[in-house]
Amino acid sequence: MNHVLVLNSGSSSIKYQLVDVSTGEAAAGGLVERIGESEGVLRHDGPTGRTERTQVVPDHTAGVRAVLDLFDEVGPSLTELELVAVGHRVVQGGDRFTEPTLVDDDVEAAIEELSPLAPLHNPPNLAGIRAARTAFPDLPHVAIFDTAFHHTLPPEAYTYAIDRETARTYGIRRYGFHGTSHAYVSRRAAAMLGKDPAEVNLVVAHLGNGASITAVEGGCSVETSMGLTPLEGLVMGTRSGDLDPAVIFHLQRVAGMSTDEIDTLLNRRSGLLGLAGVNDLRDIHAAIEAGDDDAALALEVYCHRLRHYVGAYYAQLGRVDAVVFTAGVGENDDVVRLEALSGLERLGIVVDPERNEGRKKAETVISPDDAEVAVLVIPTNEELEIAQQAVAVVQGA
Numbered sequence: 001m002n003h004v005l006v007l008n009s010g011s012s013s014i015k016y017q018l019v020d021v022s023t024g025e026a027a028a029g030g031l032v033e034r035i036g037e038s039e040g041v042l043r044h045d046g047p048t049g050r051t052e053r054t055q056v057v058p059d060h061t062a063g064v065r066a067v068l069d070l071f072d073e074v075g076p077s078l079t080e081l082e083l084v085a086v087g088h089r090v091v092q093g094g095d096r097f098t099e100p101t102l103v104d105d106d107v108e109a110a111i112e113e114l115s116p117l118a119p120l121h122n123p124p125n126l127a128g129i130r131a132a133r134t135a136f137p138d139l140p141h142v143a144i145f146d147t148a149f150h151h152t153l154p155p156e157a158y159t160y161a162i163d164r165e166t167a168r169t170y171g172i173r174r175y176g177f178h179g180t181s182h183a184y185v186s187r188r189a190a191a192m193l194g195k196d197p198a199e200v201n202l203v204v205a206h207l208g209n210g211a212s213i214t215a216v217e218g219g220c221s222v223e224t225s226m227g228l229t230p231l232e233g234l235v236m237g238t239r240s241g242d243l244d245p246a247v248i249f250h251l252q253r254v255a256g257m258s259t260d261e262i263d264t265l266l267n268r269r270s271g272l273l274g275l276a277g278v279n280d281l282r283d284i285h286a287a288i289e290a291g292d293d294d295a296a297l298a299l300e301v302y303c304h305r306l307r308h309y310v311g312a313y314y315a316q317l318g319r320v321d322a323v324v325f326t327a328g329v330g331e332n333d334d335v336v337r338l339e340a341l342s343g344l345e346r347l348g349i350v351v352d353p354e355r356n357e358g359r360k361k362a363e364t365v366i367s368p369d370d371a372e373v374a375v376l377v378i379p380t381n382e383e384l385e386i387a388q389q390a391v392a393v394v395q396g397a
């Protein structure tokens, strides 16, 4: 009774992992992609290695069914393992969900009500929950919200300086995202520093295809770069991050673009992709090697914005014990880590070039031993965090 099935349901995909919470290891995992397209793709890593196949997967219910069929066929057997719970990633929990929550019909309805705040994410998250509750009607299902870790933001950090009544009516405020990752990494950072999470101040940079940075004070999120939606803040793979809101009126009035076109431009065709034509940092580096000036500028803009936030969050916290890098870029890109923190020596932030070199598959200190502020690379593990939080809810229930 140590296993939790973790589901992350996107608009056309379901990612899953079977986590053994007693060891922290994944017993199996995989992916269903191209849900709703003419042919779906399934990939399952189990005890006998990888199984891949294509089949039509019309919707999330069929997707969950296909995952269960794979477990039945190639193992491990979910019946024999006696699952403790199913943990579901949900992106937007609004003001209501500040903790991991046992799902019932009322919670499902509330997640649906929050969909206008996360139209790309909450509906597929909910479709996955509904499909899994149908497949496992007797198991507890726990929703873990990306926004929950940020419920400790103080009003001055989450309030946008717009008309208060309008903001209240439409739920316009900073919510913050990637909370599961920021929570996991913050706890691991405290452990690496040999301190209690309540004692440490951190600046945590989750740099994946989506990217956000969080100021953590005494283990709690007090400021974060993503806002009402995951569009605000750092330069990302395909999202612009911060810009003057008047850019949007300008695109409407002068370029004649529709709201949906601007949404697509800023969420899907901006960031590194917009600047350099590719969204993966590996491709950016290859283009720079080949002499591409656009790619070189894209990397500079990316690191410039990151440095800006590190400095701002240092100022908000007053004292910083560690700067932490995580996720695809943070764990793998030594150039970004070095560049983003260059010039911050006066703040006590120094990267040791030798320690920093290369990809980090394990938790690593990349600052010199005598540095005032530790710089850490910590591989994130959102699935483990979701599984552990789900177990805590079930045991506390």
Ligand code: AMP
Pocket: 207, 208, 209, 210, 237, 279, 280, 281, 282, 327, 328, 329, 332, 333, 359
């Ligand atoms: P994630 O969203 O956390 O899976 O991160 C995905 C991103 O990590 C990719 O878009 C790349 O930009 C980046 N990434 C992955 N591997 C590497 C690598 N070896 N070097 C640099 N960046 C990487």
